[in-house]
Amino acid sequence: MKYYIIAGEASGDLHGSNLIKELKKTDAGADIRCWGGDMMQAAGAHLVKHYRELAFMGFIEVVKNLRTILRNLSFCKKDIADFKPDAIILIDYPGFNLRIAQWAKTQGLKVIYYISPQVWAWKENRVNIIKNCVDRMLVILPFEKEFYKKWNYEVEYVGHPLVEVVDEWQDQHKNTVKTNIIALLPGSRKQEILKKLPVMLEVSRHFTDHEFVVAMAPGMDKEFYNNMLSGYSNVKAVSGKTYDLLMQATAALVTSGTATLETALFGVPEVVCYKGSAVSYEIAKRVIKIKYISLVNLIMDKPVVKELIQHELTVSNVKKELHELLTGKERIEQLREDYSALKTLLSKGGHASANAAKAISNFLQNG
Incomplete structure (x- = not known):
């Protein structure tokens, strides 16, 4: 299968690399393009854009780099459309990834989110966006399952990837x-x-x-x-x-x-x-x-x-x-x-990366 994975930070690169290794175990023919870093590339994905080009933190920095961010969004959408993946896997990085998720939904693409944005801390209204455009949410903090339940949204807890690291x-x-x-x-x-x-x-x-x-x-x-x-x-x-x-x-x-x-x-x-x-x-x-x-x-x-x-x-x-x-x-x-x-x-009875890869495989096979 073809997977398009987007991580926008160093931690996302680390957890994305371990996910890629596990995906390749469950799907020997996996074809993966990614936005991430050196670790995801080393794990076997084709690196499209490095997270160093994406890391804009804080309101002022985002405003100053708005043109670059919009160009990146446009380029990402085109690259996804050309690649035609079986699934898009988003890793945290909500400012960018939720916009991609909304667009992907309009294109009929399957969207899986691994490592939820911290909507339980602030910007709770983002849950509505997630419910509308994310087909499968895999969470890494046990209390997130209960949090999403309040919003009538079923998520799967896979454990925390830092344990295996x-x-x-x-x-x-x-x-x-x-x-x-x-x-x-x-x-x-x-x-x-x-x-x-x-x-x-x-x-x-x-x-x-x-x-x-x-x-x-x-x-x-x-x-x-x-x-x-x-x-x-x-x-x-x-x-x-x-x-x-x-x-x-x-x-x-x-x-x-x-x-x-x-x-x-x-x-x-x-x-x-x-x-x-x-x-x-x-x-x-x-x-x-x-x-x-x-x-x-x-x-x-x-x-x-x-x-x-x-x-x-x-x-x-x-x-x-x-x-x-x-x-x-x-x-x-x-x-x-x-x-x-x-x-x-x-x-959670195993490693998060393996649990996540299995959950992704099950979802894509069984819908």
Whole structure:
């Protein structure tokens, strides 16, 4: 069969590559074109456009690049029409992918969405678009099934693809020894790093028997970090080695997002740190409708890891929480239990990529 897969970010490239490998197992003659990255290409897909050309984040950047985005949409539609796929598989990236889904529906093409947009957090009205133009939705967070049920839309939970990624990494690095390292994961964008990293760095002064290691964001200038790290004797930074860092760390200070889930899957006790501008925070409070900001707590539906948000993100609060993670035996034991339950919940009796490929195959064969 012919598949057209669209991913617009690095994480989509990773999960798309694993999906492609599994699709090729279920369909030896699979012919795949994709928008994604090097990993999807290496997995055997014909890469049409790299996600580096698509990554426009934030309202201002989108407006500035609107002409390019519209050209990309037009080009994508033409390429799909020329390829005539049996199915279009969309991976997250809703701003672009939902527009493609709406167009594809008018062309009579089958549309499968793997990794739902986070409509449960904000822009709930997008569910109506999804119901009208997505034939099959494969979700990776267990609570998403219940969320969509409220909207009378049946979805399939396939497990979370990060489980297999982390499992594979751990298998390949079995001999890594835990050290007295505290991992600092302050985010991937300059503005959020400037808000959170200074607090994390000040905390390092109170734990001089530990080494603090900052995971630098891809594409960020090393000099940017060096300037911030100047004056902290027990802090260093690494680039492209986040998983190596988590394998060695005894605890972590992590910004909200996927990194909170990755840290938990590596079994590292963590404090979740979030701070935005005053205006952004006030807007977010009114728009975003979720109980927790970390995926770990959202999935488990309870406060498994401590979240320090906005005004709570102070040096004294982080210091207190980190001290408990390093010395509190009961808390560490409870974390281990919760992390184990989290992994079981996300594993769904197998790997998400294999489950997704099987679900796609079943849908295309049986309608």
